[in-house]
Amino acid sequence: MAERMRVGLFITCVNDTLYPDTGRAVVTLLERLGVEVGFPEAQSCCGQPQFNTGYRSETEPLVRRYAEAFAGYDHIVTPSGSCAAMVRDHHPGFAVPGAADAARRTLELTEFLVDVLGVTDVGAYYPHTVTYHPTCHGLRALGLGDRPRRLLERVRGLELVELPGAEECCGFGGTFAVKNAAVSTSMGRDKARAVVSTGASAVCTVDNSCLMHIGGVLRRAGSPVRPVHLAEILASTGESAGATGHGTGTRGAIR
Amino acid sequence: MSGTFLGMPRRAVPGNRPGAPRDFPTAAEAAGRNTTLLENLRHATHTIRDKRARAVAELSDWPELRAAGAAIKDEVLLRLDDHLERLEEAVTAAGGTVHWAADADEANRIVTELVHATGETEAIKVKSMATQEIGLNEALAGAGITAYETDLAELIVQLGDDLPSHILVPAIHRNRAEIRDIFRERMGEWGRAAPGDLTDRPAELAEAARLHLREKFLRARVGISGANFMVAETGTMVVVESEGNGRMCLTLPETLISVVGIEKVVPTWRDLEVFLQLLPRSSTAERMNPYTTMWTGTTEGDGPREFHLVLLDNGRTDVLADTVGRQALRCIRCSACLNVCPVYERAGGHAYGSAYPGPIGAILTPQLRGVGSELDASLPYASSLCGACYEVCPVAIDIPRVLVHLRERVVEGGEVTVRGSRVRLRPARGHAAERAVMRAARWALDHPGVVRAGQRAAGRTRRLHPRRLPGPGAAWTASRDLPEVPAESFRRWWRRTREAGAGGGTASGDGQREDRS
Numbered sequence: 196m197a198e199r200m201r202v203g204l205f206i207t208c209v210n211d212t213l214y215p216d217t218g219r220a221v222v223t224l225l226e227r228l229g230v231e232v233g234f235p236e237a238q239s240c241c242g243q244p245q246f247n248t249g250y251r252s253e254t255e256p257l258v259r260r261y262a263e264a265f266a267g268y269d270h271i272v273t274p275s276g277s278c279a280a281m282v283r284d285h286h287p288g289f290a291v292p293g294a295a296d297a298a299r300r301t302l303e304l305t306e307f308l309v310d311v312l313g314v315t316d317v318g319a320y321y322p323h324t325v326t327y328h329p330t331c332h333g334l335r336a337l338g339l340g341d342r343p344r345r346l347l348e349r350v351r352g353l354e355l356v357e358l359p360g361a362e363e364c365c366g367f368g369g370t371f372a373v374k375n376a377a378v379s380t381s382m383g384r385d386k387a388r389a390v391v392s393t394g395a396s397a398v399c400t401v402d403n404s405c406l407m408h409i410g411g412v413l414r415r416a417g418s419p420v421r422p423v424h425l426a427e428i429l430a431s432t433g434e435s436a437g438a439t440g441h442g443t444g445t446r447g448a449i450r
Numbered sequence: 451m452s453g454t455f456l457g458m459p460r461r462a463v464p465g466n467r468p469g470a471p472r473d474f475p476t477a478a479e480a481a482g483r484n485t486t487l488l489e490n491l492r493h494a495t496h497t498i499r500d501k502r503a504r505a506v507a508e509l510s511d512w513p514e515l516r517a518a519g520a521a522i523k524d525e526v527l528l529r530l531d532d533h534l535e536r537l538e539e540a541v542t543a544a545g546g547t548v549h550w551a552a553d554a555d556e557a558n559r560i561v562t563e564l565v566h567a568t569g570e571t572e573a574i575k576v577k578s579m580a581t582q583e584i585g586l587n588e589a590l591a592g593a594g595i596t597a598y599e600t601d602l603a604e605l606i607v608q609l610g611d612d613l614p615s616h617i618l619v620p621a622i623h624r625n626r627a628e629i630r631d632i633f634r635e636r637m638g639e640w641g642r643a644a645p646g647d648l649t650d651r652p653a654e655l656a657e658a659a660r661l662h663l664r665e666k667f668l669r670a671r672v673g674i675s676g677a678n679f680m681v682a683e684t685g686t687m688v689v690v691e692s693e694g695n696g697r698m699c700l701t702l703p704e705t706l707i708s709v710v711g712i713e714k715v716v717p718t719w720r721d722l723e724v725f726l727q728l729l730p731r732s733s734t735a736e737r738m739n740p741y742t743t744m745w746t747g748t749t750e751g752d753g754p755r756e757f758h759l760v761l762l763d764n765g766r767t768d769v770l771a772d773t774v775g776r777q778a779l780r781c782i783r784c785s786a787c788l789n790v791c792p793v794y795e796r797a798g799g800h801a802y803g804s805a806y807p808g809p810i811g812a813i814l815t816p817q818l819r820g821v822g823s824e825l826d827a828s829l830p831y832a833s834s835l836c837g838a839c840y841e842v843c844p845v846a847i848d849i850p851r852v853l854v855h856l857r858e859r860v861v862e863g864g865e866v867t868v869r870g871s872r873v874r875l876r877p878a879r880g881h882a883a884e885r886a887v888m889r890a891a892r893w894a895l896d897h898p899g900v901v902r903a904g905q906r907a908a909g910r911t912r913r914l915h916p917r918r919l920p921g922p923g924a925a926w927t928a929s930r931d932l933p934e935v936p937a938e939s940f941r942r943w944w945r946r947t948r949e950a951g952a953g954g955g956t957a958s959g960d961g962q963r964e965d966r967s
């Protein structure tokens with residue numbers, strides 16, 4: 196099955212610029228599972244920041260670019276719950292040729308793994324205590340359900356601990372984080388407190404935007420808990436995860 | 451003024467009616483400094499939230515009920531004029547009188563005249579959002595009529611010269627000690643005083659309120675209410691409440707005046723059945739509502755001899771013209787969206803600056819009042835778009851979708867309906883810098899070469915990046931660290947490792963790769 200599929204990686208602008216490790220992890224993981232990954236360089240941003248702030252007309256060129264860049268791929272896979280939700284829920288609402296079709300072919304990484312490849316054991320090894328925050332878009336917009344959890348449960352060495360109040364928003368919310376900085380920070384601090392209370396050494400999500408927020412609050416508080424994208428956990432095997440503890444992320448910076 | 455607008459004085463109770471907030475973020479930030487308020491809110495919202503979740507989980511057909519509720523309301527909204535005419539006929543046939551009020555002023559004038567016609571100078575009130583929305587109490591006071599709130603929480607708000615901060619629990623921002631102080635210091639001015647040795651035990655507080663209110667129920671000749679539903683086929687009004695005070699107001703006076711938003715009509719009793727399941731579980735987490743009062747016009751020798759229904763538009767017909775925004779009119783005011791909202795929980799109800807706080811307020815107020823003021827233009831942004839409100843809403847209002855729709859109205863302007871005519875709105879002022887950033891970002895993102903260059907520059911200078919940003923970025927770095935910019939973007943890594951030799955596809959990057967296919 197995996198041989199003939201044309202799979203395009205939609206890296207997202209945030210991951211491209213700030214979290215390339217996540218992108219490399221997705222490539223590593225998918226190729227390990229026998230998937231041939233393409234990366235159309237014409238791709239850019241899904242338009243979520245513009246769209247969610249009300250700039251619909253600034254969004255349209257990005258919707259067009261997305262549809263064109265990914266034409267011809269059977270599946271478009273992205274390591275971001277919120278970008279997948281943006282594409283699936285909102286791109287079809289634009290009068291752009293191919294937008295609805297591209298939206299239909301777009302999958303968040305865990306959906307692709309569980310629903311298309313039919314795997315939950317991806318051969319990962321990650322000897323750490325991890326807590327999982329189901330991001331709002333993953334949870335409510337995409338309805339990822341227990342897919343991330345099922346994948347995490349099959350990671351060797353990993354101990355998954357429950358996050359109290361897991362379904363509450365972390366407070367990122369795109370431009371909300373600066374427009375309503377006080378409320379956003381208060382939400383972030385409560386989320387960070389819940390994370391720390393689990394005793395986990397890492398908090399993982401399917402979205403680096405939320406992790407940037409949660410991680411930013413944790414780091415400001417001097418917490419050693421490390422934000423890790425789910426893809427990076429799933430990509431680790433004995434060799435890469437062992438010595439350094441958490442792979443080689445640029446987010447490492449435990450002070 | 452500024453420090454007290456959320457009204458949490460240690461010792462109550464000089465007139466501390468909250469002023470109108472300048473904008474949502476400022477008000478929310480001020481609320482965030484009030485730890486007592488936050489604790490009250492957190493405790494109350496989480497308690498109701500959990501109870502609601504359990505009550506809803508008991509019903510296996512909840513999704514169907516919810517879909518039915520949404521469908522009935524949508525159907526009503528599509529033919530609202532027909533349903534209202536049918537309702538008017540039925541109410542009139544049953545002995546009631548129907549008045550039509552285009553806006554708040556007209557509604558207030560009608561009610562004032564009706565009370566004057568009775569010769570009375572006081573009225574008792576059932577808790578009502580519509581009269582809150584139009585500022586009826588203030589209008590009546592201006593005409594020499596005193597309106598007494600009889601819902602326990604509304605009583606607390608009225609005695610404290612305060613404003614409601616929650617749809618269901620208007621005094622949610624008050625704790626027991628404050629309520630005791632308010633009762634002790636203020637009840638005497640409004641009628642029967644509270645005992646001097648009143649403590650903050652709930653039973654004592656309730657008893658003081660009961661005695662105070664009983665006097666008013668027995669004396670009043672005019673009652674004023676809203677209604678949760680109006681059944682068009684029979685002209686029946688429905689008020690859903692938990693305390694029984696509402697039933698007193700609805701049955702004891704000689705004249706009853708109900709001010710009801712036009713969207714509250716349902717076609718038939720069969721439709722009502724759906725909502726009488728949806729509402730109690732969503733709002734108070736009860737399986738069945740404790741006091742459901744229904745009346746149809748007037749009945750000789752039973753209840754009020756005169757019944758007036760004031761049908762309130764006040765912007766609703768304009769909202770109806772907006773195909774995305776109109777779903778806000780499905781709302782049955784259960785307050786479930788407030789109780790799950792992480793923003794409401796941290797901002798409190800007063801920050802929303804209207805009778806409608808929380809997520810529903812954030813989508814309703816900017817539609818009813820427009821987005822002309824700084825406050826109203828800030829409301830659609832009072833959300834992280836987490837979607838918890840949409841998930842619990844018993845009539846499936848897609849609140850995040852409407853929020854984004856209204857954000858578009860704020861920053862891009864566009865056509866809206868105001869008092870029946872189409873008007874082209876200009877983009878709101880104060881967003882010029884943001885608009886420029888969004889446009890520049892879109893331009894860059896639409897030119898991957900520009901993005902690549904920017905990433906490379908950022909990567910090279912990454913050691914120089916400050917930990918604290920100036921300008922709008924400070925709103926981030928004041929409380930959160932920034933991620934470090936990596937030396938190499940993903941794009942660049944891909945080019946370097948993939949495109950160079952193999953021409954894309956399967957060339958090896960970093961890390962091991964054991965194909966299992």
Ligand code: SF4
Pocket residue numbers: 732780781782783784785786787788810839842843844845846847
């Ligand atoms: S918007 Fe929905 S959840 Fe909120 S008060 Fe109205 S009906 Fe209830």
